[in-house]
Amino acid sequence: MTASWLLDGLVAALVLGAAAWTLAAPTAVAAVVGFLGFGLLLTLAWLRLGAAEVAMAEAAIGVAATGVILLLAVVRLRGGAETVSAAMPGRGMVAAAGLLAGAVGLALALAVLALPDPAPGLAAEALARRGEAGLGNPVAAVLTGYRGLDRLLESVALVLAVLAVWSMAPDRRWGGIPGPRFPRQEDGPLALLARLLPPVGIVVGTYIAWVGSEAPGGTVQGGAILAAMWGLAWVAGIVQPPAIASRPVRLALVAGPAAFLLAGLAGMALAEGFLAWPPAFARPLILLVEAAMTLSVAAALALLVAGPPERAA
Amino acid sequence: MSATLPYGVTAAALIALGLFGLVAQAAVLRKILACNLLGGGVFLLFGVVARRGATAADAVPQAIVITGLVVAFAATALAVALALRLHQITGAATIAGEPESGPRGE
Numbered sequence: 282m283t284a285s286w287l288l289d290g291l292v293a294a295l296v297l298g299a300a301a302w303t304l305a306a307p308t309a310v311a312a313v314v315g316f317l318g319f320g321l322l323l324t325l326a327w328l329r330l331g332a333a334e335v336a337m338a339e340a341a342i343g344v345a346a347t348g349v350i351l352l353l354a355v356v357r358l359r360g361g362a363e364t365v366s367a368a369m370p371g372r373g374m375v376a377a378a379g380l381l382a383g384a385v386g387l388a389l390a391l392a393v394l395a396l397p398d399p400a401p402g403l404a405a406e407a408l409a410r411r412g413e414a415g416l417g418n419p420v421a422a423v424l425t426g427y428r429g430l431d432r433l434l435e436s437v438a439l440v441l442a443v444l445a446v447w448s449m450a451p452d453r454r455w456g457g458i459p460g461p462r463f464p465r466q467e468d469g470p471l472a473l474l475a476r477l478l479p480p481v482g483i484v485v486g487t488y489i490a491w492v493g494s495e496a497p498g499g500t501v502q503g504g505a506i507l508a509a510m511w512g513l514a515w516v517a518g519i520v521q522p523p524a525i526a527s528r529p530v531r532l533a534l535v536a537g538p539a540a541f542l543l544a545g546l547a548g549m550a551l552a553e554g555f556l557a558w559p560p561a562f563a564r565p566l567i568l569l570v571e572a573a574m575t576l577s578v579a580a581a582l583a584l585l586v587a588g589p590p591e592r593a594a
Numbered sequence: 595m596s597a598t599l600p601y602g603v604t605a606a607a608l609i610a611l612g613l614f615g616l617v618a619q620a621a622v623l624r625k626i627l628a629c630n631l632l633g634g635g636v637f638l639l640f641g642v643v644a645r646r647g648a649t650a651a652d653a654v655p656q657a658i659v660i661t662g663l664v665v666a667f668a669a670t671a672l673a674v675a676l677a678l679r680l681h682q683i684t685g686a687a688t689i690a691g692e693p694e695s696g697p698r699g700e
Binding site: 289290292293296297300301304309312313316319320321326327329330331332334335337338339342343346347350352353354355358364365366368369370374375378379381382383385386387389390394396407414419420423428431435438439441442445449481490499578581582585586587588 | 620642
């Protein structure tokens with residue numbers, strides 16, 4: 282009891298320390314590195330809260346994928362230190378912001394401490410009814426089985442985000458190859474990792490996406506690992522991003538939402554409505570949708586990390 | 595309540611830190627980082643509120659937080675792309691107006 286209190290207190294203190302460093306770090310690079318540390322510590326906090334899926338998603342998306350984007354950006358956003366320091370808000374404004382933000386934090390903390398215990402919730406019901414969707418993992422059952430509409434909207438939001446990032450390209454680069462070009466690494470740790478890890482990572486990523494229906498895992502986490510394997514080969518200069526005009530890329534990007542929509546519409550014919558699946562078909566339909574979603578999540582994450590097109594195809 | 599208490603306070607403090615950073619930082623990238631701290635706090639608060647007192651972790655908030663993480667990542671990617679394009683076109687690393695012409699002066 283005391284040991285778990287100590288551990289929780291330590292993790293909480295470290296999360297806050299890393300967050301404070303992210304804000305106070307003297308350089309932007311140090312701030313980004315602090316943010317990555319913050320994300321990993323937050324992963325520990327999620328594990329301590331018993332949320333393994335969230336911890337995996339936080340590590341894969343919140344730390345790894347976000348981290349690559351931030352590190353690529355921080356290198357390019359060099360300079361302009363004088364304008365930034367000239368634009369820093371004055372002492373009064375900082376004090377006012379501190380007071381107001383502190384008041385919000387204090388109010389939230391008091392609200393959390395005053396909450397009734399135990400909480401009303403859908404935990405028992407979600408656990409009891411997961412079997413009806415043909416999925417053993419309650420989080421997966423909720424994600425695809427009962428909150429399917431959220432999931433569909435999320436997958437469409439990813440496609441929209443990729444389109445929005447692409448549209449940042451100058452007109453003459455439209456249809457070109459996204460992201461910076463990395464020189465091919467012939468030796469060193471990066472070249473070694475880029476050769477050794479992807480075969481293992483592709484198996485692990487596919488497994489995590491597959492096992493998500495029964496145990497901790499899922500399409501988002503598995504897709505993120507697959508995207509990371511591609512990213513590793515990209516950074517090592519072994520593969521180049523495909524041109525955004527290429528048809529296979531666009532098909533991979535929309536495969537998930539399209540399969541989801543089709544399965545949802547099939548529910549209108551086979552069962553009582555959109556995204557409502559008869560119990561006999563629920564598991565195969567959901568697995569089909571999840572497979573397409575894994576592909577699309579991996580494609581969308583990789584394309585978001587690569588950024589807008591920067592060179593001609 | 596035992597396991598959730600420190601994390602509830604942490605979540606509230608993260609939201610406060612994120613809000614503060616959003617206002618007190620001038621560089622766009624720092625603002626994006628602060629926004630992510632704020633988001634992490636909101637997700638953690640959601641998780642803590644769902645977790646207290648329950649014997650098993652509630653699957654519904656977990657599923658929604660995972661969806662939220664993905665959308666937050668997409669928003670961050672878009673924000674970074676916007677910041678890079680702004681930097682490419684104007685050379686600016688901040689969205690604040692010129693100090694002489696006052697805030698957002700035109």
